[in-house]
Amino acid sequence: MARRPLTKPRKQASQARSRATVDALVEATARILVHDGFDKASTNRIADMAGVSIGSLYQYFPSKEALVAAVIDRHNRQIMRRVRTALTEIASQPIERAVRRLVAVAIEAHRIDSRLHRVLTEQIPRVGQLENVEALNREGYALFRGYLESRRDELRIRNLDLAAFVCATSIEALTHTAVLYHTEMLRDAETLIEETTRLISGYLQPSPV
Amino acid sequence: MARRPLTKPRKQASQARSRATVDALVEATARILVHDGFDKASTNRIADMAGVSIGSLYQYFPSKEALVAAVIDRHNRQIMRRVRTALTEIASQPIERAVRRLVAVAIEAHRIDSRLHRVLTEQIPRVGQLENVEALNREGYALFRGYLESRRDELRIRNLDLAAFVCATSIEALTHTAVLYHTEMLRDAETLIEETTRLISGYLQPSPV
DNA sequence: ATAGAGTATGAGCGACAGCTCGTCTTCCAC
DNA sequence: GTGGAAGACGAGCTGTCGCTCATACTCTAT
Numbered sequence: 113m114a115r116r117p118l119t120k121p122r123k124q125a126s127q128a129r130s131r132a133t134v135d136a137l138v139e140a141t142a143r144i145l146v147h148d149g150f151d152k153a154s155t156n157r158i159a160d161m162a163g164v165s166i167g168s169l170y171q172y173f174p175s176k177e178a179l180v181a182a183v184i185d186r187h188n189r190q191i192m193r194r195v196r197t198a199l200t201e202i203a204s205q206p207i208e209r210a211v212r213r214l215v216a217v218a219i220e221a222h223r224i225d226s227r228l229h230r231v232l233t234e235q236i237p238r239v240g241q242l243e244n245v246e247a248l249n250r251e252g253y254a255l256f257r258g259y260l261e262s263r264r265d266e267l268r269i270r271n272l273d274l275a276a277f278v279c280a281t282s283i284e285a286l287t288h289t290a291v292l293y294h295t296e297m298l299r300d301a302e303t304l305i306e307e308t309t310r311l312i313s314g315y316l317q318p319s320p321v
Numbered sequence: 322m323a324r325r326p327l328t329k330p331r332k333q334a335s336q337a338r339s340r341a342t343v344d345a346l347v348e349a350t351a352r353i354l355v356h357d358g359f360d361k362a363s364t365n366r367i368a369d370m371a372g373v374s375i376g377s378l379y380q381y382f383p384s385k386e387a388l389v390a391a392v393i394d395r396h397n398r399q400i401m402r403r404v405r406t407a408l409t410e411i412a413s414q415p416i417e418r419a420v421r422r423l424v425a426v427a428i429e430a431h432r433i434d435s436r437l438h439r440v441l442t443e444q445i446p447r448v449g450q451l452e453n454v455e456a457l458n459r460e461g462y463a464l465f466r467g468y469l470e471s472r473r474d475e476l477r478i479r480n481l482d483l484a485a486f487v488c489a490t491s492i493e494a495l496t497h498t499a500v501l502y503h504t505e506m507l508r509d510a511e512t513l514i515e516e517t518t519r520l521i522s523g524y525l526q527p528s529p530v
Numbered sequence: 531a532t533a534g535a536g537t538a539t540g541a542g543c544g545a546c547a548g549c550t551c552g553t554c555t556t557c558c559a560c
Numbered sequence: 561g562t563g564g565a566a567g568a569c570g571a572g573c574t575g576t577c578g579c580t581c582a583t584a585c586t587c588t589a590t
Binding site: 363375 | 576577578579587
Binding site: 129159167168171 | 568570
């Protein structure tokens with residue numbers, strides 16, 4: 113595998129002016145990614161669009177990948193904020209209701225700037241950010257696992273890690289695919305939510321005797 | 322979005338010698354993709370590794386993308402052969418057995434040259450091959466939908482399209498993620514198969530009264 | 531044997547990428 | 561007010577990439 117480029121910021125922006133520069137650069141990167149894709153997003157173009165010189169760009173970002181990493185980071189933070197809130201909300205709710213809420217939130221989360229989300233999903237491997245995303249996934253798992261733990265005696269399965277894996281992966285895949293590749297499904301989002309909820313809660317709970 | 326490059330072969334190789342050249346090029350592309358990733362796979366390097374001049378490469382492939390497309394194509398054909406066979410095998414089997422077999426095959430399929438599979442999964446968007454892969458997915462759906470149709474009265478759900486979407490997407494995601502990112506799970510592949518089967522057949526079948 | 535289609539060659543062109551560095555401007559602590 | 565740190569600038573270097581084209585070799589059908 114290719115050695116991955118640096119993605120750490122080069123230096124901290126301390127004054128207000130430079131913080132604005134950094135913001136403009138990240139924002140410009142996001143826009144260009146959405147409009148033209150990763151390959152056409154040259155550092156010169158990014159600097160141009162941000163209204164910043166190429167030299168300034170390299171004051172704060174050691175490489176193009178670092179810029180994209182910053183975009184990914186910002187986007188992920190937005191998503192995780194949503195997810196974390198949802199998971200605390202559902203903490204005391206029964207399984208079916210909780211799952212339904214989670215699925216709805218997953219759809220919302222994928223819809224946050226979904227065009228950017230799509231590009232990022234496709235480009236993350238190239239930026240060597242897989243492990244960061246993995247970390248977030250793990251956080252998602254862990255939080256969800258925590259919930260399962262609290263409902264342990266209502267569950268059919270004993271292996272909570274496995275259960276969390278199966279549920280999280282399925283929910284993520286279904287909502288991701290629907291939002292990004294089957295937009296028509298969202299005209300009747302309720303149905304999708306309903307079915308996914310059935311899938312998951314049917315799996316978690318013992319079948320009613 | 323960026324205009325995608327040509328991916329159609331430039332001319333057909335008719336003599337044995339040139340067919341060997343084409344094969345060598347595709348093979349070299351696959352190797353370089355696995356070892357160094359898409360970005361480091363320059364056409365010059367590919368030609369080098371194939372033991373072929375850069376000129377010859379461009380006799381048969383109009384662009385780097387066309388080479389990668391050829392690799393994707395070859396790989397997809399292998400996978401679809403496996404999947405099609407499985408789907409005819411299970412045609413007459415009851416749901417639970419059929420699903421179990423399908424899941425097992427999905428794991429096998431992802432394991433066919435899994436390192437290449439991973440790189441391709443990551444790079445497909447860049448080569449403009451998404452719609453081809455989508456076509457295969459649709460074929461998978463359609464075949465599976467056909468099976469569901471034949472078992473219609475054993476199913477809880479009436480909307481077969483939706484059912485096929487939910488099942489195919491989940492199975493694909495679970496096996497894909499497990500094979501590529503959680504290899505440790507495969508040491509006990511039976512468990513994974515068992516759980517996925519439960520998830521899916523529990524979803525499809527009406528819960529026993 | 532030979533013509534001509536098929537195949538192979540690789541030096542090198544044009545384009546553009548990422549990035550540096552010497553210079554100039556702005557800000558802030560004192 | 562001033563000196564030095566922080567910030568901004570952008571011409572242009574270095575490197576590599578995709579790809580062409582003029583040339584030469586090889587196969588096959590007659």
